[in-house]
Amino acid sequence: MSTDTAISAPDILLDVQDLVVEYPSRSWRAKPFRALNGVSLSVQRGETVGLVGESGSGKSTLGRAVLGLAPISSGKITFDGSVISGLDRNRRRRLSKDIQVVFQDPYTSLNPAMAVGDILTEPLLVAGTSRAEAERKVRELLDRVHMPADSGRRLAREFSGGQRQRIAIARALSREPKLIVCDEPVSALDLSTQSRVLQLFTEIQEQTGVAYLFITHDLSVVRHISQRVAVMKCGGIVEHGPSAEVTSTPVHPYTQQLLLAAPVANPARQAERRAARKLLAQTMQAT
Template identity: 75%
Template sequence: MSLLDIDDLVVEYPGKGWRRAPFRALKGVSLSIGTGETLGLVGESGSGKTTLGRAVLGLAPVSGGTIRYDGRVISTLNRAQRRALSDEIQVVFQDPYTSLNPAMTVEDILTEPLLVTGVSRVEAERRVRDLLDQVRLPADAGQRLPREFSGGQRQRIAIARALSRDPRLIVCDEPVSALDLSTQSRVLDLFIEIQERTGVAYLFITHDLAVVRHISHRVAVMYRGEIVETGDAATVTQNPEHPYTRRLLLAAPVPDPERQARRRAERLALLEGRA
């Protein structure tokens, strides 16, 4: 049985203004993620991939279909029941600048989720030192404010916060898109290492096929609120079947002038053929 099962999920946002039709962000999406597995979710802006992540986190209004976690339906929980799930499902957001409260020290940010569960402050502080070590931040980082850290380091803090409750699933919403190239690959390697050590599963949302290929076991491609293709990472990111995935793949430039010239020609040929 898989860890997370999404079945025919529909998310609608109320229309802006009196009696306007609601906006349907997800139009019947089905997905599943196994224990310890990374499912990469690729799509362009507006495809609904972030909405899917937010629905799993209980931050988006589900108007149809179900989300099952560990066999239990979680898409209809109320706020209090949902809070109990924070042991199980955690998040790392895209923007390391707004996902950490600028007025709180790193230690406060990291102890907060522990203290709400009734852990003692001494125990929480011990755990924070351990977490900082896990994400390779210096032990004295706890006394500092988020703005004293670079983008990559802030994302490590966000990862530490997600790990603090030992979750079994982490929703990662474009966690490396705002980072520099060299930082990006180091943070991705940290994600992989943590997964291999703890067996946590990732729902890894990104627009970058190269990133998704690097970290995912399986990949789902979203287009306009629907999943158009799912499969193992190698197939989807190298020999995709769906024309949209092929277009996406051919649009990503390769860092090699000759191969890129070929890819460009292929893409133009594909577009010609369609027209």
């Protein structure tokens, strides 16, 4: 099984080392809640690393820490050769050109009362781009994510969930980032729409060379988009390796449970998986 130590330093875009994130307890007597416990992970340039785990595993906290939205107690985050953990607000804002995010819910991540063109031009204008150049760029972005040519004149609320997520992806691409943190970007979509959006992510990566930290609870999703997968449980990584290995022949019992929990279209196979997962859970409890 491969590890991050096999990757040469010049190829590493994002490097997380021994990261600890703690949140204060509501009670002054209680210890702080440790959401991440010494997590180490890297993402190469142009690579997709899938981060998988159940709710509460710490995967979204890791994404938020990379984005500067979670308190780092110890450890280090390095991006493109520079340490970015502990940056002040102004320097973090400048970093947003290179690190962007696509959130889970396309219905709340976009302002429903704004025209799509305004949503996409706003970050470009703030960055100093002229309006004419920003409008030209928006037309290119909408074409890249396969949205209709008149989308810029319409309100975000007029579009379906899949279309809104395409708009959110276009917004993330507007500053030509090196890394996009994708936090459950397809979990709110139906299966057919999921497939099309995942194909769009792959297509964009091939065109631009952008890297993804792809956060999800579904091993079947990362199997199709990731080169490497890290599985998280209780704030730590329990298994890490090539996507084909981790998503087909996992070693850790927790990863095996996640694989068995993924739905399949065949009712007979689904029943077999359910029985196997129940037996595995009983075995883990006994040990």
